[in-house]
Amino acid sequence: xxxxxxxxxxxxxxxSTVENIISQLRHRxxxxxxxxxxxxxxxxxDTPGSNTxxxxxxxxxxxxxxxxxxxxILYPLRLPIARVLDFYDQxxxxxxxxxxxxAPKIVCAHDEEGIEELLDASVMAIAGKVANTGLKxxxxxxxxxxxxxxxxxxxxxxxxVPPRLPDYDPQCCGLCGMSCREMLAGIIRGERQHEDCLLxxxxxxxxxxxxxxxxxxxxxxxxxxxxxxxxxxxGYEQGKEISVVWKxxxxxx
Numbered sequence: 001x002x003x004x005x006x007x008x009x010x011x012x013x014x015x016s017t018v019e020n021i022i023s024q025l026r027h028r029x030x031x032x033x034x035x036x037x038x039x040x041x042x043x044x045x046d047t048p049g050s051n052t053x054x055x056x057x058x059x060x061x062x063x064x065x066x067x068x069x070x071x072x073i074l075y076p077l078r079l080p081i082a083r084v085l086d087f088y089d090q091x092x093x094x095x096x097x098x099x100x101x102x103a104p105k106i107v108c109a110h111d112e113e114g115i116e117e118l119l120d121a122s123v124m125a126i127a128g129k130v131a132n133t134g135l136k137x138x139x140x141x142x143x144x145x146x147x148x149x150x151x152x153x154x155x156x157x158x159x160x161v162p163p164r165l166p167d168y169d170p171q172c173c174g175l176c177g178m179s180c181r182e183m184l185a186g187i188i189r190g191e192r193q194h195e196d197c198l199l200x201x202x203x204x205x206x207x208x209x210x211x212x213x214x215x216x217x218x219x220x221x222x223x224x225x226x227x228x229x230x231x232x233x234x235g236y237e238q239g240k241e242i243s244v245v246w247k248x249x250x251x252x253x
């Protein structure tokens with residue numbers, strides 16, 4: 001999966017940029033998902049007085065509204081973006097307004113001052129209404145008009161965005177000698193490649209069918225524990241793949 005975010009203030013051209021990139025990716029036969037971060041504090045789908053609201057008030061911790069053409073699963077909290085992405089299996093996920101993620105970003109702005117407010121090492125390009133001013137480049141970053149340069153912008157996204165990177169504290173990993181965010185910045189600048197991330201999982205763990213990313217320490221601990229358990233069993237051969245599937249019994253009480 002590849003993920004990037006389009007950020008910017010209200011009415012700066014974020015949604016137009018997102019919809020044009022999505023259309024281009026679909027035209028190129030990629031599967032695409034999207035996430036819209038809504039910063040309006042009073043926003044809520046589950047409104048007071050609705051049936052789903054009454055379910056929650058009665059004590060339900062997770063409510064699903066299933067209609068004839070739509071299913072909405074309502075969590076009573078703001079989920080971390082990493083948890084949200086666990087629900088996706090598309091080739092690409094385009095985020096709008098999401099800043100709290102270690103992923104390349106496109107800044108949409110009205111003017112250069114607006115660009116500067118959001119500029120950091122994770123920004124790979126500029127778009128939005130500022131492109132209408134004739135600006136072609138800003139501090140080495142290309143500026144695209146998403147309305148009439150949608151194909152060129154998507155070409156650029158395809159070359160710049162790496163597969164999804166982790167976002168660990170350097171104290172938990174740091175195998176590559178830098179933080180995950182520094183690694184992303186290096187990839188955007190063309191100084192690093194995704195393969196330079198040394199967090200290559202030799203141990204694959206899934207819970208409920210969903211893959212779980214593990215830092216090297218946890219991978220090593222699980223490897224040593226599992227090897228110690230099975231190495232004395234008949235049929236064990238060093239170097240052969242080991243698979244374990246654990247299906248907990250249901251509590252029938």
